Amino acid sequence: MSQEPNWMNLIPDHASEWLDGRRVEEVECIVPDLVGISRGKTMPAKKFSESSRSFLPTSIFYQTVTGAYADMDIKDQWTETDMVLRPDLSTACAAPWTDDIILQVVHDLETTDGEPIAIAPRNVLKRVLSFYEAEGWRPVVAPEMEFYLTRPNTDPNEPIEPPIGRTGRKGIGRQAYSMVAVDEYGAVIDDIYDFAEAQGLEIDTIIQEGGAGQIEINLQHGDPLELADEVFYFKRTIREAALRNNCFATFMAKPMRDEPGSAMHIHQSIVDAKTGKNIFSNEDGSESEYFWGFLGGQQENLDSAVPIFAPYVNSYRRFKADDSSPANIEWAQDNRTTGLRIPISNAEARRVENRIVGMDCNPYLAIAASLACGYLGMKSGAKPREQRKGDAYRDGVTLPQSIREALPRFEENQALRDLLGEDFCKVYEGIKNQEIEEFLSEISPWEREHLLLNV
Structure with a gap:
């Protein structure tokens, strides 16, 4: 996504109506983990517009509800390979409890080769x-x-x-x-x-x-x-x-x-x-x-x-x-x-x-x-x-x-x-x-x- 107008034109009407002409300050790039809570990163809207790809480590799916990491029989589990964040702009919506003008966007997760991450909950449902x-x-x-x-x-x-x-x-x-x-x-x-x-x-x-x-x-x-x-x-x-x-x-x-x-x-x-x-x-x-x-x-x-x-x-x-x-x-x-x-x-x-x-x-x-x-x-x-x-x-x-x-x-x-x-x-x-x-x-x-x- 190289230019802000390109992705802003793809967000839902309710998000545009909430903005009401205001400039987006930050974007929360979020994914649901195995528990079902938000994980991800926040970035300035300008960086979101300019970024070609963002990443998260696979280890976010190796954590228990307490935050501890589980050792499992997974090849190269701790090499911390990156997953590519792919925004689903149809999910863009306000974060109305904040003082800033922030949009939340749910992201899908892919390998660097473009394959869906099989352990990501959203991908399990899509499957x-x-x-x-x-x-x-x-x-x-x-x-x-x-x-x-x-x-x-x-x-x-x-x-x-x-x-x-x-x-x-x-x-x-x-x-x-x-x-x-x-x-x-x-x-x-x-x-x-x-x-x-x-x-x-x-x-x-x-x-x-x-x-x-x-x-x-x-x-x-x-x-x-x-x-x-x-x-x-x-x-x-x-x-x-x-x-x-x-x-x-x-x-x-x-x-x-x-x-x-x-x-x-x-x-x-x-x-x-x-x-x-x-x-x-x-x-x-x-x-x-x-x-x-x-x-x-x-x-x-x-x-x-x-x-x-x-x-x-x-x-x-x-x-x-x-x-x-x-x-x-x-x-x-x-x-x-x-x-x-x-x-x-x-x-x-x-x-x-x-x-x-x-x-x-x-x-x-x-x-x-x-x-x-x-x-x-x-x-x-x-x-x-x-x-x-x-x-x-x-x-x-x-x-x-x-x-x-x-x-x-x-x-x-x-x-x-x-x-x-x-x-x-x-x-x-x-x-x-x-x-x-x-x-x-x-x-x-x-x-x-x-x-x-x-x-």
Whole structure:
């Protein structure tokens, strides 16, 4: 990109409208890492215009969530080869919480020979979408984002507490869909709306969820890559809005012991790329073979993808047979005790809701893995089990209960690994195993409280 006008003409309308004739001062060149947070570099807009290529080391994908590096069986792992940053200017948007005029731009990652970096999460999703494209199919998704607003937690040894609302009282749980509860945190919600509008991010609805200070934002349905980018941007947006109002926003799966967990439910349907018609429905409005195949593929393979949907030791605290939590991979029409729910809809909007995914996931990887499971079923002609009648919680929790239990299932499903890419899968396993070792080396407050003087 040699001249500023060339790339400025390619940014979305919402970015141009936000600039309103102002000169861009800086550009944040960002990529989502395996955790799903932003990594990259900031540069003056002039340098961004003049730069032919920018680079990042491959080692950004060898870090655990703590920042430690994992040693893996990778050839020349520590030669720190460079990856080329390739801007996707369709993702350019404001960074409205800053005092400067800054644009964020998500970048793809390539080798110096122009090949996609296989372990980059955005490329993993693109890879899965390419299999759908080859069949003439186009997935449509709609994520639901749940998160908690909390009091600032500056001492990790102290439990997380709900925030103080406008009434001066601490938030309380079990107030799902309460408009009064949402109004308690009106200043934060207002900033989220303002920041989202400045970035061109569309919000479908905002509701109070069941936990104390727990909020849910539903996004419009659309292209999986675009929706993954939106979730990626929203996480930063929500955190910035919370910090502006003296509280934290957390996307931990289970931040508080006695409050419900936070999910990222994914609504999924598939349309014909040429006609735009939902192939989950026949002409007479009944369920198609593609629908049953996708649903069967979810039941057969989601269990293997749990390490992506529940990536940390904390994630498994959310798997409980109560509070609308996921506990199984059963399916049913309009039943929130099953991990796979078929919402009430007309034939055009028929879809499968994956309720297993936690909000602590990487959105690119979670959407990729969920769609990959459905694709495998559509290609193999899989059949789902019988619809679960009544309360599926009576069966208890049948999902893995720890990341250590879940990883072998991920390692053994070669069909799923082939879709996600073997290089990615090996690195992901290495990172997860390193995180397990790091966690097991820690001594928790529970151990100090109950074992120090009692055993």
